[in-house]
Amino acid sequence: MVVLFPKPVLLVTHSVRMPRDYISGLLRARGYPTIWVRPFLGQPLPPPDPEAYSGAVFYGGPQLLTEIDADPFLQDEINWVRAFVEGGGRYLGLCLGGQILAKAFGGDVYDHKDDVHERGYYRLDPTPAGVEAGLFSKNSMQVYHWHRQGIELPDGVRSFAASEHFPNQAFKITDIALGTQFHPEITDAMIETWTTLAEPDPAPIPGARCRSSHRRDFAEHHSEVQLWAKAMLDDLGFRSHTTGTSAAR
Numbered sequence: 001m002v003v004l005f006p007k008p009v010l011l012v013t014h015s016v017r018m019p020r021d022y023i024s025g026l027l028r029a030r031g032y033p034t035i036w037v038r039p040f041l042g043q044p045l046p047p048p049d050p051e052a053y054s055g056a057v058f059y060g061g062p063q064l065l066t067e068i069d070a071d072p073f074l075q076d077e078i079n080w081v082r083a084f085v086e087g088g089g090r091y092l093g094l095c096l097g098g099q100i101l102a103k104a105f106g107g108d109v110y111d112h113k114d115d116v117h118e119r120g121y122y123r124l125d126p127t128p129a130g131v132e133a134g135l136f137s138k139n140s141m142q143v144y145h146w147h148r149q150g151i152e153l154p155d156g157v158r159s160f161a162a163s164e165h166f167p168n169q170a171f172k173i174t175d176i177a178l179g180t181q182f183h184p185e186i187t188d189a190m191i192e193t194w195t196t197l198a199e200p201d202p203a204p205i206p207g208a209r210c211r212s213s214h215r216r217d218f219a220e221h222h223s224e225v226q227l228w229a230k231a232m233l234d235d236l237g238f239r240s241h242t243t244g245t246s247a248a249r
Helices: 022-029 073-086 096-104 128-132 188-197 212-236
Strands: 009-012 034-037 055-058 091-094 108-111 118-126 141-147 149-152 170-174 177-180
Touching: 009 022, 022 034, 022 055, 022 212, 055 073, 055 096, 073 091, 073 096, 091 096, 091 212, 096 108, 096 149, 096 170, 096 177, 118 128, 118 212, 141 212, 177 212, 188 212
Parallel strands: 009 034, 009 055, 055 091, 091 177
Antiparallel strands: 108 149, 118 141, 170 177
């Protein structure tokens, strides 16, 4: 096996439990060292130097950008992402990480007018812009969500995919800076954690799928989503730096 030792990828999580997710596993399988940082626990972000990293991945979490005064570290992350991306850094933002990317460039987040939450699998419909960009085919697919707020895109930024309730599910700020509202990084183990260890809902939540359906739908749809995730990382430039190594599973 030949290993080319690329620069590390910075991984920023907003959860106490470190995710064993598909995206970070796939990056390591492609030869990228990874460095985890948890700013919400007081761990400082490094300088936003695109020359120091092959890229950055910001994950989701329970925090809300509409309550940033309660979590001031989020403003530091917004500032960091703006500087990193403006400097030419490769960036992938997932759920909250996608919202942070939008916020960093003049977008915002909002609550659905009917208080709809997306929890579980929902149909994702590519937009003409998403097909034109080569990020999606014309076919819809089922993807995993766990969020209550949607993304309001910055001026001039096009949505690449939409769901029934939230129209801005994927977008780019630069050719190598992508945000998603959905979770292509999800694994069966992550769904098990989220559905069994999360606090029970005090009342039915509009739009949320029954938790017992999440793992069943994962079994049906994860292969297609993971194929998309591989192509998405290729599109961003996270290509393999190893030979003789199988892809992450």
